[in-house]
Structures are given as C-alpha cells and as structure tokens.
C-alpha cells in the first residue's frame with residue numbers, strides 16, 4: 050500500500066483510545082516521533098538476545114498495567130526481532146489481541162513482517178516457540194529507512210536479491226543495481242515487488258511444507274554459518290544474518306550449477322553482485338568439518354542427507370535437493386577462493 054505513513058497515522062487516530070505501541074530504544078528515538086502521536090508505548094530492549102519468553106512476560110505485565118484488553122490493538126514498531134516477538138506476545142495475550150506490524154528495517158519490510166510467522170528463541174534455538182498467524186494490518190513506510198544504518202540495509206537487500214533469484218530475473222537485476230550502487234535510494238516499487246514475491250509463495254503454502262521452502266535459498270549454508278559464528282563470537286561480533294545469507298547464496302549457487310543446471314555465467318553474475326559484500330568476511334567462513342554439525346541440525350533435512358532449495362536459472366527455483374557432503378565441501382572451496 051503506497052503512502053503507508055499517512056495511512057498509519059490515520060489508523061492510529063481512529064484507534065487512539067485503545068492502542069499501545071511496542072518500541073525498542075532505537076525505534077522509540079527515531080521512528081515513534083514520525084507518528085506525531087502520544088499514544089502509550091511499551092519499551093523493550095533491542096537485539097536478538099532479547100527475543101525470548103522473558104521479554105514476552107515483561108510485555109504481558111506492561112499490557113496489564115496499561116489495562117489492555119482483548120480489543121486493544123498492539124502496534125509493533127520495529128525490526129524483525131520486535132515484529133516477531135511483539136506479534137507472538139500479542140497473539141497470546143488473553144488468547145489474542147489484534148496485532149499491527151509496522152516494520153522499520155528493510156529486512157522486516159520485505160521479509161520478517163510478511164508471511165505470518167512469529168515467535169521467539171528458546172534455549173538457544175532460533176524461532177522455536179511461535180505461531181503461524183497473520184497480523185490485522187501491515188504498514189510499510191519507507192520513511193523509516195532514512196535512519197537505518199547501511200549495514201542493516203544490507204540484511205534486507207540480500208533477502209530482496211534472493212527473492213529475485215528464486216522467482217523473478219528482472220527483480221534480481223534491479224536489486225543487483227542497488228547493491229552495486231550503495232548510494233541509490235530504495236524505490237517503493239522495489240519493496241512492493243519483493244513483498245509480492247514472498248506473499249505469492251506463502252499464499253500457496255502457508256504452513257511451509259512445500260513451495261515455501263524455496264524462500265530458504267541461501268539459508269541452509271547461511272544459517273549454519275550464522276549459528277557457527279554466534280557460537281564462537283559474542284552477539285556484537287558475530288556475522289549478521291544478511292552477511293551469512295550472502296555467503297550462503299554464493300555457495301548454494303555453486304551447488305545449483307552442479308545439480309540443478311544453473312549456468313556458469315549466471316553463477317559468475319551472482320558472485321560478482323555479492324563480491325564486495327562478502328570479500329571482507331571470507332576469513333570468517335568456517336571449514337566444512339566445523340559447519341557440518343550445524344548443517345545436520347537444519348529443520349529442512351529429511352533423514353541423514355542435507356536438504357537444499359536451489360535455482361536452475363536466475364528466477365527459477367525448486368525445493369528438496371539432497372546434496373552429498375563432498376559437493377557442499379566443493380561449494381565452500383569455491384566461496385573462499387573468490388578474489
């Protein structure tokens with residue numbers, strides 16, 4: 050929906066008497082003022098390490114203090130962490146209050162707020178407790194991107210590039226241009242295209258048993274690298290989700306050339322697009338033996354073999370490829386030799 054901020058302000062005015070906004074320190078300082086409203090808010094700490102049941106308990110206590118009821122609208126103003134956790138907390142409170150998502154990071158606009166998955170981390174396991182449940186509304190307001198640091202934008206750009214790779218060659222070309230020219234502004238139409246690609250896939254497989262797995266392209270390797278990096282570093286020094294997925298996309302594109310028919314020219318095109326993002330972090334890529342335990346934990350695996358979604362050309366994808374360990378190892382060697 051165009052003019053998201055205008056529609057959001059109108060929505061807040063209409064629901065002023067019975068709405069509460071969930072914010073973190075950054076979105077309270079940088080995004081809340083753009084709403085030009087003084088409706089009550091709940092402030093939670095930012096960061097993945099606070100995406101847990103303790104924070105939900107805090108939110109539920111605050112909702113009670115603010116006399117929220119089942120008709121109170123909970124407006125989640127933040128990135129993927131806050132949107133995932135806020136919608137989970139809201140959908141549990143009194144068996145479900147209406148939740149509105151206002152994503153403020155690029156990744157949350159094109160990915161985390163779309164598709165109805167919410168939840169929190171539990172016992173170190175990512176997104177282990179949660180629901181499939183759609184929010185009442187999602188307002189996408191590009192104005193919030195003005196304050197977002199470039200490193201955070203990269204997380205979203207990588208997911209947008211993935212949307213092009215799995216479903217739309219012209220979207221891939223547009224996002225490639227954005228990645229190669231750091232200073233260009235992200236056009237609302239590109240946000241809309243990315244959101245449509247995800248929504249279209251989700252609408253065919255809401256509960257993630259089939260085609261929705263294609264959205265995991267780049268993520269089997271990406272999640273394993275991210276989890277490994279979080280294990281050996283503290284949260285602030287670990288590789289971000291976007292950088293890990295960028296590495297994963299290159300490895301899984303290599304796998305695609307071996308087993309899914311991706312041409313070597315297309316592999317080169319993808320590698321060239323991501324080269325400046327990944328070159329500075331190639332030393333952080335773990336050896337195959339260290340990555341293997343994390344790959345084996347992937348939720349998509351059927352039995353002993355590791356399961357991937359791959360592309361047969363840019364814009365055409367398929368899920369459920371079982372790949373031998375030797376080929377994955379070759380993919381990592383391809384990655385670390387990028388110059």
Ligand SMILES: NC(=O)c1ccc[n+]([C@@H]2O[C@H](COP(=O)([O-])OP(=O)(O)OC[C@H]3O[C@@H](n4cnc5c(N)ncnc54)[C@H](O)[C@@H]3O)[C@@H](O)[C@H]2O)c1
Nearest residue numbers: 075095128129130131153154156157160161166193196197
């Ligand atoms: N539900 C899903 O389908 C889905 C999909 C992908 C990712 N996710 C989840 O999304 C989370 C990652 O989300 P993220 O990348 O948005 O990170 P994030 O939510 O941690 O936000 C990143 C940082 O940016 C700050 N921030 C937010 N908006 C800002 C703005 N406009 N200006 C300046 N700073 C701002 C935040 O306070 C935070 O410090 C992960 O927990 C992941 O599991 C969920």
